[in-house]
Amino acid sequence: MRLIISHLLQSELIHHAKTGYPHEVCGLLVGRGEHILRVIPTENHAPDTQRGFLISTQDLNIHLPQIRAEGLSLIGFYHSHPDAPAIPSPTDVRELDNGLQLPHVVLSISHHQVHIKAWLIHHGQVDPIEWVIGDAAPILPAPPTTSAQRIAFLWSIGISLILLLIIALTLLPPAPKLP
Ligand SMILES: [Zn+2]
Numbered sequence: 323m324r325l326i327i328s329h330l331l332q333s334e335l336i337h338h339a340k341t342g343y344p345h346e347v348c349g350l351l352v353g354r355g356e357h358i359l360r361v362i363p364t365e366n367h368a369p370d371t372q373r374g375f376l377i378s379t380q381d382l383n384i385h386l387p388q389i390r391a392e393g394l395s396l397i398g399f400y401h402s403h404p405d406a407p408a409i410p411s412p413t414d415v416r417e418l419d420n421g422l423q424l425p426h427v428v429l430s431i432s433h434h435q436v437h438i439k440a441w442l443i444h445h446g447q448v449d450p451i452e453w454v455i456g457d458a459a460p461i462l463p464a465p466p467t468t469s470a471q472r473i474a475f476l477w478s479i480g481i482s483l484i485l486l487l488i489i490a491l492t493l494l495p496p497a498p499k500l501p
Contacts, residue, residue, distance in 0.1 A: 324452030325351070325398060325425055325440050327358040332455055334361050336436050339402035339429040342366075348375040350382075351398035351427065352389050359394060366401075374413060375401040398440070400427040408439040410448055418443045425451055 327335075338347050338361075348366050353359040364381045368374040377399065389396055399418075403411070408430035410418065418426050423444060430437040440453040 323425070323442060324356055324454055325358060325427070326356050326454045326456045328457050329455060330457075331358055331361050332438070335400060335427075335429060335438070338363050339431050339436065340434075342402060342404075343431050344404045345371040346373075346375040346402050346404060348377050348399065348401040350377070350385060350389075350396055351400055351425075352394050353397045354394055356397070358397065361400075372404065396424065398425040398427060400429065402429040402431055405432045406430060408437040410441055410443060415443055415446065415448055419446060427453070 335349075338349065341347075346366055346368070347363065349361060349363040351358045351360075352362060362385055364377050364385070367376040367378045367381075382396075386396065401414075408428045410426065410428060414426070414428075423442070425440050425442050427438060427440045430439075438453055440451045442449045442451050
């Protein structure tokens with residue numbers, strides 16, 4: 323397992339972590355497969371934001387439908403560790419083992435030095451996963467065609483055909499008078 327991110331998106335992550343310092347910041351990693359295509363910062367709802375982070379289910383409920391509507395998926399989470407290494411803390415291991423099997427990216431920020439590492443926490447086990455910086459443009463998914471969009475399209479064709487017919491009929495010369 324690995325995660326691939328562009329330079330631009332990685333700098334967005336770093337910017338978020340730096341502007342939040344000395345508080346922990348957190349957010350969602352959105353994309354397709356192993357490609358991170360969007361980073362969504364979320365509010366840290368932890369009681370002590372200098373020593374922990376919490377992404378609220380309310381925030382997830384707001385973002386998830388939007389993510390799905392874009393044809394993307396939630397592929398991971400991120401949070402920062404001000405003045406601490408980029409490894410999951412014992413609290414992280416206890417609380418992030420949520421059965422979702424989604425990677426957790428930890429950004430360590432200290433003295434303006436940034437280290438980023440990605441982890442998979444599962445059944446109390448913490449495994450590092452590859453963090454790849456790649457600017458090769460990932461293939462963006464085509465916008466989803468919902469049945470509503472298809473119906474709207476068919477309707478528009480139907481209406482234009484009817485309009486054409488009406489115009490054609492009004493342009494017809496009057497019927498010749500019968501002798
Ligand atoms: Zn942590």
